[in-house]
Amino acid sequence: MLEQIKQWLAQRRGGVTGDHDTDSLPAPKTASDQLLTRSRLVVLDLETTGLNFSKDEVIAIGAVAIESGVIHLNDQFDLILRRPELDISETVLIHGIGPEALTQGHETEDALLHLLEWMNGDPILAYHSAFDQKFLEKTLKAQLGYTSQHLWMDVAELLPAFFPHAETKGRGLDNWADYFNLQISERHHAAADAMVTAELTLAALNMAQKKDVKTLKELVDKLHYQRRLQQMHRL
Amino acid sequence: MAAANQDTTRPQNTRAIMSFLREHAPFSSMDDTHLAHFAEHATLSFYADGDVVLSPEDGLAKRFYVVKQGRIRGERQHKTEERTETTFEISQGECFPLAALVGERPTRTLHRAAGDTFCLSIEKKDFVTLISESEPFRDFCLRGVSSLLEQVNQRLQSKAMASIGSSNSLDTPLERYALRNPIVCSPDLPVRKAVARMHENNVGSIIITDDGRHPTGIFTLRDLRTMVAEEKGPLDTPIGQVMTSNPCCLPSTADAFEAAMLMAEHHFAHLCVVDEEQRLIGVVSERDLFSLQRVDLVNLARTIGTATHLRTLVALRTDVSRLVDAMLAHGADSGQVVKIITTLNDVTVRRVLELNLKKNDPGIPFTWLTFGSEGRQEQTLLTDQDNGILFETPEGMTPEQVREKLLPFARKVNDELAECGFTLCKGNIMASNPKLCLSIGEWDDWFIRFIDASTPQNLVYSSIFLDMRAVFGPSEPLHRLLENVLARIRKNALFQKMLAGNALQRKPPLTMFRNFRYLNDEKKHSLDLKRQGLAPFVESVRVFALAHGVETANTLERIDALARKDVFDAKDANAWKEAYSLIQAIRMRAHQEMLDKGEELTNYIDPDDLNPLDRRILREITYQL
Incomplete structure (x- = not known):
């Protein structure tokens, strides 16, 4: 009981909570005819307390932006959320965020608002994006009551779509990183994973240009087509 | 302590780029604040195999690049024939186009990705900031300029040589300089034997050739040093595995100044001299070009x-x-x-x-x-x-x-x-x-x-x-x-x-x-x-x-x-x-x-x-x- 009060007090002192005007946030963009070479794309990776969607929580967000076909390092997002109440003993070994780092993290709501502003409604890419999308949407709804739908694309689909003959040793992020000889500076660090995902995205976008996939819409369509093709294979 | 604190406040990806840079000269001797300046202002771009990275047509050089992964090949149009030749290779951790940036001119060489390549780059204004703030970086870049100064001195010398009628002018064709009967071997020769052959002939390099006497690689004493220091393999390793492939070649009609420029630009100490069919006819070393004589x-x-x-x-x-x-x-x-x-x-x-x-x-x-x-x-x-x-x-x-x-x-x-x-x-x-x-x-x-x-x-x-x-x-x-x-x-x-x-x-x-x-x-x-x-x-x-x-x-x-x-x-x-x-x-x-x-x-x-x-x-x- 005393611990809870202490935490509550700490949160109150920590800064603003609640009362966020989510209406003034940038509106999510749709798959338009905008040229890929002119678009800003957000490549994101989340670290969570576990894989169970109903009980696990987001603890770190890393993201980098691709603009005009290059990664701009002055345009990135790298935050650990302040979630001291969470039990993270299970996954602490994987991503290396201990309880101490979590308590030093940022106010969750502030961090999420900051993220939404920074993303600017631009399309979001992630490796196995369904996982990140579910967790992020859940967190945004729970913390901010935010429910707008963003355009998501899965880099795990994007890569085989443009490199169908690549001989990777598997379908994981590490396999593709190996294929392109990329080093991941710190695996299971949200920002580092986002970075390598973005690097792979650059390679895919480069190929997209050569395959005449020029606009956001064409890219989304290509992914749809790819998905359907795979479903047909499975049948 | 302060540095450690500062380091944890930098984003992971900035830190990762800094530690990548730290493994390469001149970044290895630069301060963290300057490396951070680089990392924070950098962009990362991707070039598929064969993509053009930088071309003389792009106009004045605008960005300073570092190869993060992969390789860049320099290409120049062959003087007489309708083909291009590779003039240099830039690999991981190396920078380009230094001379063009410092000289405020377009690059003279087409830079093309050799294999899938990632490059970090910064804008010219950030490059200038680093030059003015970081001593090691300035030294590194000015060394490029002073090699230009050296070139001018070479030109001066060659003019003077011409006026005293010496045959040792830098305008003379390379064939006069080149060491005839260069020491060669096939790629399967063990390193130990190759080095013995170099030792016997008192030379610093050996050229690896194929059956048609086309140079396929070069192995120098410097390579031997690296091989031993980095324990790249036993001395019985076939030399083909440790040689530098595709050595820099010039036709025998090229002049010594061209060779000197190439050496100065890429820090090679040796060049192969080849005939029209790309067959090896000689080797020219830096020392051959600049042997000085005493004046009374x-x-x-x-x-x-x-x-x-x-x-x-x-x-x-x-x-x-x-x-x-x-x-x-x-x-x-x-x-x-x-x-x-x-x-x-x-x-x-x-x-x-x-x-x-x-x-x-x-x-x-x-x-x-x-x-x-x-x-x-x-x-x-x-x-x-x-x-x-x-x-x-x-x-x-x-x-x-x-x-x-x-x-x-x-x-x-x-x-x-x-x-x-x-x-x-x-x-x-x-x-x-x-x-x-x-x-x-x-x-x-x-x-x-x-x-x-x-x-x-x-x-x-x-x-x-x-x-x-x-x-x-x-x-x-x-x-x-x-x-x-x-x-x-x-x-x-x-x-x-x-x-x-x-x-x-x-x-x-x-x-x-x-x-x-x-x-x-x-x-x-x-x-x-x-x-x-x-x-x-x-x-x-x-x-x-x-x-x-x-x-x-x-x-x-x-x-x-x-x-x-x-x-x-x-x-x-x-x-x-x-x-x-x-x-x-x-x-x-x-x-x-x-x-x-x-x-x-x-x-x-x-x-x-x-x-x-x-x-x-x-x-x-x-x-x-």
């Missing part, structure tokens, strides 16, 4: 110093000019050459004085002084006589009486020196001028007036008289005089200020747009290298030297002394010395060419006559002023 200076100085007739001295001046040619040809730097010219000029002046004393001794001891550039030991072949006499008035005589005896003698010496090629000074700054033939007390008074009543005219004189030196006779009186003068100047801040103002009035000959500002409308296309190029250096350095009591009169030595006294930053001092020397070198070459053509020597040059490299360097240098 001592002998010439001795001949001058013992000449018995004026006409011998006059004749020997031609030899001095030839010696300068030879020195330039053999790679002496301009600072050395200038000092040697001064030495030989001094020997000549002394001999003229000695010969005259023998014939007609005025009977009064004196010190022969030189001023101006002669005083600073910075003469080139074109030298005015700027001289004077310092004497101690003997008991029972007035200075006037001494002058009566010394002046006719001085007149004769001035005339004879003129015959030797030291032109009579138009401003009559010569020992035969009664105002410059003074006793020690008179000189002292003269300087007092000169320092304490600083008029514009005095300032003009300052540039001449403050650089005085004793050439003949006892130097002790001059030393005493200079000590007094220096002490007085150090106390007189106003005089220092005016001297500095005078130095600043000389603008470097560049317009706002960094083109050359020409002398005036009549001489539309000429630059006065002496007044516009050298004088600003000389005068600025003089102000500092006088203010800090540096007694030496040579500009380069003054810069050194000031650097030792921590008045100048050692790095700046070196840059200035290099720049100064280069202008001297260009001036000397111009003089040599005027002599060859039988023209009157002037300090004017037309920048359009310079080759593009010289012109660019001159522009960069004058910008430093």
Whole structure:
């Protein structure tokens, strides 16, 4: 009981909570005819307390932006959320965020608002994006009551779509990183994973240009087509 | 502790790029704040195999690149045939296009990705920030520039070589340089045996060839060192696995300068020389290109110093000019050459004085002084006589009486020196001028007036008289005089200020747009290298030297002394010395060419006559002023 009060007090002192005007946030963009070479794309990776969607929580967000076909390092997002109440003993070994780092993290709501502003409604890419999308949407709804739908694309689909003959040793992020000889500076660090995902995205976008996939819409369509093709294979 | 804290506040990806950079030169010796500046301002881009990264058509180089992953290949169009050739490879951690960025020009080479490649890059303005803030980075980038300076020196040498008819000019085709019957082996030969073969033949490299004698790789002693140090494999490894593939090749018709450029640019020490069918015919090493020979200076100085007739001295001046040619040809730097010219000029002046004393001794001891550039030991072949006499008035005589005896003698010496090629000074700054033939007390008074009543005219004189030196006779009186003068100047801040103002009035000959500002409308296309190029250096350095009591009169030595006294930053001092020397070198070459053509020597040059490299360097240098 005393611990809870202490935490509550700490949160109150920590800064603003609640009362966020989510209406003034940038509106999510749709798959338009905008040229890929002119678009800003957000490549994101989340670290969570576990894989169970109903009980696990987001603890770190890393993201980098691709603009005009290059990664701009002055345009990135790298935050650990302040979630001291969470039990993270299970996954602490994987991503290396201990309880101490979590308590030093940022106010969750502030961090999420900051993220939404920074993303600017631009399309979001992630490796196995369904996982990140579910967790992020859940967190945004729970913390901010935010429910707008963003355009998501899965880099795990994007890569085989443009490199169908690549001989990777598997379908994981590490396999593709190996294929392109990329080093991941710190695996299971949200920002580092986002970075390598973005690097792979650059390679895919480069190929997209050569395959005449020029606009956001064409890219989304290509992914749809790819998905359907795979479903047909499975049948 | 502070650094550690700071590091954890940087985003993971910034830290990751910093640690990537830290593994490569020059970043390995740069401060974290500068690496962070790089990482935070960088962009990362991807190029698929064969994509063009940078092309001469892109215009002025705008970004500074570092290969993060993959390789970049440089391609140039073959001169005669319809094909391209690879000129270099840039691999992980290496930078490009340094020369184009520093030279503010487009790249000359098409940069193409060899395999899937990721590059980090920063904008030119961030590159400039790093150059100005990080010493190791500046050193690294300026090394590129100084290799350009070296190239100019090479050009100078090659010109001079051509004029003395030597066969060792850098314009000569490579086939004359190349080592015939180079040491070769097949790729399956164990490293141990290959090295043994190199050892037997006393060479530093071995070329790996295929059955058709096409070079496929090169292995040098440096590769051996790396192999041993990094434990890349046992010495029984087939050499094909550790060689550097696709060695740099030039056709035998390429000239030595082209080879030198290529080596300087990519830090190779060896090049393969091939025939039209790309078959190996020889190897040329850096050392083959730049082997220097000694020039017999001592002998010439001795001949001058013992000449018995004026006409011998006059004749020997031609030899001095030839010696300068030879020195330039053999790679002496301009600072050395200038000092040697001064030495030989001094020997000549002394001999003229000695010969005259023998014939007609005025009977009064004196010190022969030189001023101006002669005083600073910075003469080139074109030298005015700027001289004077310092004497101690003997008991029972007035200075006037001494002058009566010394002046006719001085007149004769001035005339004879003129015959030797030291032109009579138009401003009559010569020992035969009664105002410059003074006793020690008179000189002292003269300087007092000169320092304490600083008029514009005095300032003009300052540039001449403050650089005085004793050439003949006892130097002790001059030393005493200079000590007094220096002490007085150090106390007189106003005089220092005016001297500095005078130095600043000389603008470097560049317009706002960094083109050359020409002398005036009549001489539309000429630059006065002496007044516009050298004088600003000389005068600025003089102000500092006088203010800090540096007694030496040579500009380069003054810069050194000031650097030792921590008045100048050692790095700046070196840059200035290099720049100064280069202008001297260009001036000397111009003089040599005027002599060859039988023209009157002037300090004017037309920048359009310079080759593009010289012109660019001159522009960069004058910008430093």
